[in-house]
Amino acid sequence: MPPPDISVADHEPLFAPLPSRPVPDHSTGITAVEDLKGKRVALGSRGSMQAGLLPYYFLQQLGLDPAHDLAVCSFYDERQGDSHSDERDVVERVARREYDAGAVSRRTIETLQGE
Numbered sequence: 001m002p003p004p005d006i007s008v009a010d011h012e013p014l015f016a017p018l019p020s021r022p023v024p025d026h027s028t029g030i031t032a033v034e035d036l037k038g039k040r041v042a043l044g045s046r047g048s049m050q051a052g053l054l055p056y057y058f059l060q061q062l063g064l065d066p067a068h069d070l071a072v073c074s075f076y077d078e079r080q081g082d083s084h085s086d087e088r089d090v091v092e093r094v095a096r097r098e099y100d101a102g103a104v105s106r107r108t109i110e111t112l113q114g115e
Contacts, residue, residue, distance in 0.1 A: 028100050033062045039100035040072040042079070042093050044086035051086050052076065055103030072099070088112075 029035055036059070044051020052075050059066050059073070066073035076086035083089035090102035091112060 030101050033059075033064065036064060036101060037069050038071050040098070041066070041070050041074075042090045042099040042102040043073065043075050044090060044103070046075040046077045048086060050105050051090075051103070 028039070030039065041059075043055050046052045056066060056073075059070075064070065076089055079089065079093070081089050081093075083092060087104040087108040090099075090104050091108070093099050094102045
């Protein structure tokens with residue numbers, strides 16, 4: 001079962017709980033964008049359109065102010081880590097429950113599911 005898709009279109013980022021395998025973790029209660037309020041959300045690199053800028057923009061377009069509505073909203077560049085991929089870092093941190101949800105591309109989810 002794929003993660004809940006609350007993106008605006010197929011090529012846009014997914015905001016979803018992403019445990020060690022990209023499937024939904026219903027214990028977080030995140031099934032819609034409104035459920036992200038008060039949650040910790042990890043994004044990719046600030047300079048990446050797909051992994052950082054679009055997710056941040058879509059949060060705003062979907063009615064959330066990341067600076068005020070989320071407990072934490074951080075970009076890959078702001079986190080200490082050893083992952084060589086910003087989107088893999090998002091998935092790993094959500095899997096470790098450091099964040100409640102993350103934004104990654106559909107392509108990343110498909111790649112990780114194939115591993």
